[in-house]
Amino acid sequence: MANGQLQTLNLDDRMWQDIVDEARSLIPRYNPEWTDHNATDLGITLMELFAWIVEGMQYRLNRVPDNNFIEFLNLLGITQDPASPATVFLTYQLAGVSPPLTLPKGNVVATQQTDQDPAILFETDADVSLLPTNLTTAISLHKTGLHYENVTSQMVAAPLSGYSYSLAPGDVLTLTLGFDQATALPIPLSFLFRTPVSPGSLQVLWQYSQAAVSPLLWPVIPGVLDGTTSFTQNGVASVTVPLDWAAQTPKNWGLTPTTLADAVDKQLFWVGVHVSNLTANPLTIQIDSILFNSVHASNALTVTQPELVGTSNGKPFQYFDLVNAPLYQHPGVPDPYDHLVVQVRQALPGGTFGPWTTWSRVDDFPQGAANVFRLDAVMGRLSFGNYDSIVSPDGHGTIPPSESQIQALTYRYVVGGVIGNVPPSTITVLRAPVAGLVAATNPGPAANGADQESIDDTKRRGPEVLRNRYRAVAAEDYEYLAVQASTEVQKVRCLPPRLFTVYDQSFNPAVKPGDPWTYGGLNRDSGNVQVIIIPGSPLSNPTPAPTAELLAEVADYLEQRRSVTAALTVTGPRYLPIKVTAQIMVWKQAVDQGLVPDPATSTTVHDGIVAQIKQFLHPTLGNSDGNGWDVGEDQTIAPLFEFIKPPNAVGFISSLQIDAETPLYTPPTRLYPTGVLGVWVKFADYEMVCSAAAHNVTVTKI
Numbered sequence: 001m002a003n004g005q006l007q008t009l010n011l012d013d014r015m016w017q018d019i020v021d022e023a024r025s026l027i028p029r030y031n032p033e034w035t036d037h038n039a040t041d042l043g044i045t046l047m048e049l050f051a052w053i054v055e056g057m058q059y060r061l062n063r064v065p066d067n068n069f070i071e072f073l074n075l076l077g078i079t080q081d082p083a084s085p086a087t088v089f090l091t092y093q094l095a096g097v098s099p100p101l102t103l104p105k106g107n108v109v110a111t112q113q114t115d116q117d118p119a120i121l122f123e124t125d126a127d128v129s130l131l132p133t134n135l136t137t138a139i140s141l142h143k144t145g146l147h148y149e150n151v152t153s154q155m156v157a158a159p160l161s162g163y164s165y166s167l168a169p170g171d172v173l174t175l176t177l178g179f180d181q182a183t184a185l186p187i188p189l190s191f192l193f194r195t196p197v198s199p200g201s202l203q204v205l206w207q208y209s210q211a212a213v214s215p216l217l218w219p220v221i222p223g224v225l226d227g228t229t230s231f232t233q234n235g236v237a238s239v240t241v242p243l244d245w246a247a248q249t250p251k252n253w254g255l256t257p258t259t260l261a262d263a264v265d266k267q268l269f270w271v272g273v274h275v276s277n278l279t280a281n282p283l284t285i286q287i288d289s290i291l292f293n294s295v296h297a298s299n300a301l302t303v304t305q306p307e308l309v310g311t312s313n314g315k316p317f318q319y320f321d322l323v324n325a326p327l328y329q330h331p332g333v334p335d336p337y338d339h340l341v342v343q344v345r346q347a348l349p350g351g352t353f354g355p356w357t358t359w360s361r362v363d364d365f366p367q368g369a370a371n372v373f374r375l376d377a378v379m380g381r382l383s384f385g386n387y388d389s390i391v392s393p394d395g396h397g398t399i400p401p402s403e404s405q406i407q408a409l410t411y412r413y414v415v416g417g418v419i420g421n422v423p424p425s426t427i428t429v430l431r432a433p434v435a436g437l438v439a440a441t442n443p444g445p446a447a448n449g450a451d452q453e454s455i456d457d458t459k460r461r462g463p464e465v466l467r468n469r470y471r472a473v474a475a476e477d478y479e480y481l482a483v484q485a486s487t488e489v490q491k492v493r494c495l496p497p498r499l500f501t502v503y504d505q506s507f508n509p510a511v512k513p514g515d516p517w518t519y520g521g522l523n524r525d526s527g528n529v530q531v532i533i534i535p536g537s538p539l540s541n542p543t544p545a546p547t548a549e550l551l552a553e554v555a556d557y558l559e560q561r562r563s564v565t566a567a568l569t570v571t572g573p574r575y576l577p578i579k580v581t582a583q584i585m586v587w588k589q590a591v592d593q594g595l596v597p598d599p600a601t602s603t604t605v606h607d608g609i610v611a612q613i614k615q616f617l618h619p620t621l622g623n624s625d626g627n628g629w630d631v632g633e634d635q636t637i638a639p640l641f642e643f644i645k646p647p648n649a650v651g652f653i654s655s656l657q658i659d660a661e662t663p664l665y666t667p668p669t670r671l672y673p674t675g676v677l678g679v680w681v682k683f684a685d686y687e688m689v690c691s692a693a694a695h696n697v698t699v700t701k702i
Helices: 015-027 042-061 066-075 456-470 475-485 546-557 588-592 604-616 637-644
Strands: 087-094 102-103 108-111 121-124 128-132 137-142 147-150 165-166 172-179 187-195 202-208 237-239 267-279 284-293 294-298 300-303 307-311 319-321 343-346 355-362 371-374 381-383 404-416 426-429 438-442 488-496 528-535 565-573 574-586 651-660 687-691 695-701
Touching: 015 042, 066 187, 087 121, 087 128, 087 284, 121 300, 137 284, 165 267, 172 284, 307 319, 343 426, 456 475, 475 488, 475 528, 475 546, 528 546, 546 565, 574 588, 574 604, 588 651, 604 695, 637 651
Parallel strands: 355 371, 528 565, 574 687, 574 695
Antiparallel strands: 087 294, 087 438, 102 128, 108 121, 108 426, 121 294, 137 147, 137 172, 165 284, 172 267, 187 237, 187 284, 202 267, 300 404, 307 404, 319 381, 343 355, 343 404, 371 381, 426 438, 488 528, 574 651
């Protein structure tokens, strides 16, 4: 591969000697009477001659048809998709006596460099205002009012495993957020939700701690600017706490920690989030994180010093390559490469130059004179047009004058792909000192990093590009383009409009034929297009869900390509957990021979079977081939049986069944029966399989 262009492959790499050896090895099979295999034998001589002819034919064959196809894609400008940078939220810490600090975008924080691993760099994507206080603790108060649960590692600190809470109609959830110091300045709290609730579902009140006042009686904070609109979207809630804010210790609240590990014995300044369910249905609140003093960062760097890319020779269709590629694609903006600034200055007599002028990026050269250039973001290549008022007045795009210099004033490029998906608490090295800034870290894992597209995937994509021309009409077009929007998208399903039918009414008399489908929290009315995307994830994450940034990136990409009449919604998966019940029999002889530990004294076999089950049911890495499942794909016991069965010398499976648990989406109601009890689970077209939290596996020695 060279700068994203596809490289030709040998269809047959056998040489002359390989062909001769292969032909000689076939003699005993087809002509056993032929016993003289020496080079002096006439038959061997003819064999070598024909091998020489075949080698020449293979030389020509290696240039067709696969290589012709690759060259055709290159001519069309269909190159491999570039690597996508990993993204993460970085949390900063100021010294306790420092004044507030505005940290401009472009601050670089890295992982620790070792002898084996280089540092992985992350650069902040926006300015961030930092306050000299830290969000250290999060506590959930149970609705009984008797216990509290420490949920710090779920919402505000590493590893940010996420917090989920089910609210019955009329129920209340109180989250208390503890700060180590008080501040009179507005406190911006960034909320990220796995699944935001519908508008009007919740009432959210903001409270603050006062001396000797129970959390249930804390006063309300006035004037909160709630960018989440009562938890209906990701956003920032700006909270300005009154001056009588006082510190409290949870042990003085009169509540008991759920476990000893939940106990918090710190004097902290608390902000309470009082959430009430206003609906007549159960609601599940799913919070990925609540971050403070945090900013989004990417595994991409900005070139801040002007980069001289070349000197014009005055000829048409010149191109110049940037030092770094591929270029960063800015999601969610009309011009994804707005960070690239290209300038040209004209040579003057005496070896001097005129002032730098900025040229504009275009997708296609306009006819006539225009100071524009085209960009190949994969290769980092700048191309100019062929207009010249004298030589080519019918040209498109102005040729930079001869001897003029061309520079990239600034641009941003991708540093790495999958390697940037680092665990929590690993991005900790500040690359440049900033007064008052003492620490930085990533409370959650970095995600969305993906390597450059493989050649095989590009070849498969070529015919799709020719078919849909990057326009979404059919469901297959939306699915194809969703994958093109980001290499992080692993699974995708486009759901066309769907109305209830008489058949649906036979399962639920309350539905009316002709009304739009509403199960799974989806509105599939006429004209509505639902696109479900699932990112890649390790086996440790059994329910991968797209980040808000990935959802926005895919939605923005599809919005520009959808049909005018289509109402598009891009959303995450609706998971249906599958619980497995299995009885495994282990031969006593296998235990005696040391093939496996005795299940009576060891859980090795049990744990291994459970791990296999969870691997098999993983959405993106499961299935028998390890390529995951499709959205809406049913589950049966036959492939699972083959996947987890022990070797014949070890034992066998005496019984196996699968059952669907309560769906992980809201509302968790399914229309159709689940299939054949224990044998087959039928999935709706919007549901995705995942592993249940626990499986019932029994291992017995016989």
